[in-house]
Amino acid sequence: MTLATIVALAGATEHHGNAQAETFPFFVIAIVVFLALGLVTLSYRNVANRHAHKAQAYAEAHPVDLSQAGHGHH
Structure with missing residues (x-):
């Protein structure tokens, strides 16, 4: 047999399975990762x-x- x-x-083998x-x-x-990230985000509420x-x-x-406040405008 050659390579x-x-x-x-x-590559010719077919796979018949339930993709879902x-x-x-x-x-x-x-879902678990997003819930964990949501809990981290909520932990910073009202800090x-x-x-x-x-x-x-x-x-x-x-x-x-107040004379120095602003974005560099005088």
Whole structure:
């Protein structure tokens, strides 16, 4: 047998299966990953309000000079 014959015979085999059942684990894995990422995202909700006392203390220690505020416009 030559290499070309082996490749041709290997490619000629047909696969008759349930494509939905074979790909379902990928769907489950994707859902689990997206749920995990969603939980990570939700864990950062309201973080600024948890540290409002620190923001207030920083604002009092570093007053804003309104003449310097903006995007470099004078």
